[in-house]
Amino acid sequence: MCDKDEAKILFDKCKLEECKKAVRFFTDDLCTSKRQTLDILDNVPKGWSGLYKTVRSFIKESKELYKxxxxxxxxxxxxxxGYMNAMKGNLHxxxxxxxxxxxxxxxxxxxxNxxxxxxxxxxxxQWHRMVDAGYTILHFGEVIGRLKKTTxxxxxxxxxxxxxxxxxxxRKHLEFPEYSRNMEDFPLKERLKCKCGKEADYLTLAMPKVSALIGLGCYIVGYPSERFENIYSNISRIIHPYGLVKIDKDRAVLLWFRDYFMIVGELKKALAARSSNPSNESYQSEGRVEVKVKRKAKKKKDNPKKRNRKK
Known part of the structure; x- marks a missing residue:
């Protein structure tokens, strides 16, 4: 999930063995393995004299991505x-x-977009008001489902x-007119209904939850969402239930930086995919469908019970 070229550049700059160990740690062995942060929490190497300089330099360069x-x-x-809290040993x-x-x-x-x-x-x-009123998208599957239904x-x-x-x-249940569009604006495949059972007159914007937001963002740029979802899930497991508010400073910096390094690596790839995919085609959803079809076919082929039934 990280940038192999960036990992190699950082590794090649190392002169001390401590530096090489640290770089291998936060780049997951120069991007050759995939590990969860909690699994390696007790195996954090010691920092070296140039640790903070390396981290600050990377942070400075990475900020160009967000401009x-x-x-x-x-x-x-x-x-x-994030960096300042890690410096204080507050990994949470x-x-x-x-x-x-x-x-x-x-x-x-x-x-x-x-x-x-x-x-x-x-x-x-007003975001929370609309969420409380039920205008939400819980996950990316809902997005595809609604698009298929309407188009x-x-x-x-x-x-x-x-x-x-x-x-x-x-019309009766229209709560947020300024964030709504008339149904007549869209050539819908089928008419939609309001919660009361009547035919709907408007479509009101829905607020995406985090998992849906990541899926939508990746759908827009044409990049698989699973990698970002894994990073988000990994970080969430650190925050809850373990806390980790007071650990050694060098360890906290390396652990935090490892996850930030992964985020930057994936973001670079996602933005590159976006620039090479101006038509906004959904690489992600098509990929997921293909995987599901292949898995089902494999299960069907290897199921002895079904073969016996045919006999």
């Missing part, structure tokens, strides 16, 4: 906060910054199609 993003300022603050807060960093990155990608109304909802602090396919997510994964409401 132009909607929440670039917040993202940079989160990175700095440091990793919380990494987790929120992922959310802000994908929220930026999502809003930039759909509608600024989401930014308005955030600024006016019969999987079109790119943009300022129009984002409403198709929203909540259908009739």
């Amino acid at each position: 132009g993003m909607l929440f670039a300022d917040e993202i940079e603050t989160l990175i700095d906060n 807060s440091a990793e919380e910054s990494n987790r929120f960093l992922l959310e802000r990155i994908f929220l930026s990608i999502f809003i930039e 759909t509608t600024k109304d989401y930014e308005k909802i955030l600024r006016k602090r 019969g396919g999987k079109p790119p997510i943009d300022r129009d199609t984002i409403y198709l994964i929203g909540k259908p409401v009739c």
